[in-house]
Amino acid sequence: MGGYFSSLIGSSSVPAAxxxxxxxxxxxxMIFVVNMKLKMGVGKVAAQVxxxxxxxxxxxxxxxxxxxxxxxxxxxxxxxxxxxxxDTEHLIALxxxxxxxxxxxxxxxxxxxxxxxxxxxxxxAIFGEISEVDSITKDLKLL
Numbered sequence: 001m002g003g004y005f006s007s008l009i010g011s012s013s014v015p016a017a018x019x020x021x022x023x024x025x026x027x028x029x030m031i032f033v034v035n036m037k038l039k040m041g042v043g044k045v046a047a048q049v050x051x052x053x054x055x056x057x058x059x060x061x062x063x064x065x066x067x068x069x070x071x072x073x074x075x076x077x078x079x080x081x082x083x084x085x086x087d088t089e090h091l092i093a094l095x096x097x098x099x100x101x102x103x104x105x106x107x108x109x110x111x112x113x114x115x116x117x118x119x120x121x122x123x124x125a126i127f128g129e130i131s132e133v134d135s136i137t138k139d140l141k142l143l
Contacts, residue, residue, distance in 0.1 A: 026069075026072065026129050026130075027072075027076055027079070027129070027130050028069050028070075028072055028073035028076070028079070028127065028128060028129055028130060028133075029073070029079040029080065029081060029127070029128075029130050029133055030053065030056055030057075030073070030078075030079070030080050030081075030125055030126070030127040031080075031081045031082075031083060031125070031126050031127075031133055031137050032049045032052055032053075032080070032081070032082045032083070032123050032124070032125050033083055033084070033085035033090075033091055033094055033123065033124040033125075033126070033137065033140060034048070034049070034082060034083070034084060034085055034122070034123050034143055035085050035086075035087060035088060035090075035091055035120070035121060035122050035123065036084050036085060036086065036087075037086065037087040037088070038115075038116050038120055038122060040115055040116065040122065041115060044114065044115050044116075044122075045082075045122075045123070045143075048108050048110065048122040048123040049082060049123055049125075051106075051108045051123070052106050052107075052108045052123040052124065052125035053080070053125060054106075055106030055108065055125065056104055056105060056106040056125035056126070056127045057070065057127075058106075059104045059105065059106055059127075060104040060127055066104055066127075069127070069128070069129070070127075073127075079130075081142070082142070082143040083137060083140035083141060083142055083143055084140060084141050084142070084143050085124065085140065088120075088121045091107060091121055091123075091124040092107070092121070094124055094126070094136060094137065095107055095124055095126075097136050098126045098128075098133075098136050101128075101132055101135070101136070102128070102132075103126050103127060103128035103132060103133065103136070104126070104127040104128060105124060105125060105126050105127070106124070106125045107121055107123075107124050107125075108121065108122045108123045108124075108125075109121055109122070110122050
């Protein structure tokens with residue numbers, strides 16, 4: 001396997017009732033912050049975003065609130081955005097900020113079999129209600 005991920009926080013049907021944190025009308029998104037310092041190729045970035053998607057999805061599934069948010073996200077189009085991050089320190093700072101307001105995250109660390117050194121942090125995924133995600137990532141540029 002080309003990479004592994006570690007989550008650092010703990011369907012097409014109509015969404016289940018959301019917890020009190022979110023209204024029934026809430027919209028969600030998952031954003032992927034790519035470590036641009038690593039200069040990964042397009043295929044490598046795509047694979048790392050795939051790892052981040054799965055890891056963040058699994059992190060959200062671990063809570064009833066996250067499961068409801070995922071159901072709503074999926075039902076409303078599963079919005080996904082890929083943006084540029086500066087370097088590893090930038091990704092870690094964004095993850096801390098996201099976690100501090102209760103968002104789900106997954107920071108991918110690569111196994112180092114191909115383009116990057118083992119343990120390189122390649123992509124950060126952040127999932128939550130759009131306005132909350134935007135409060136952390138609004139200044140980042142699209143990839």
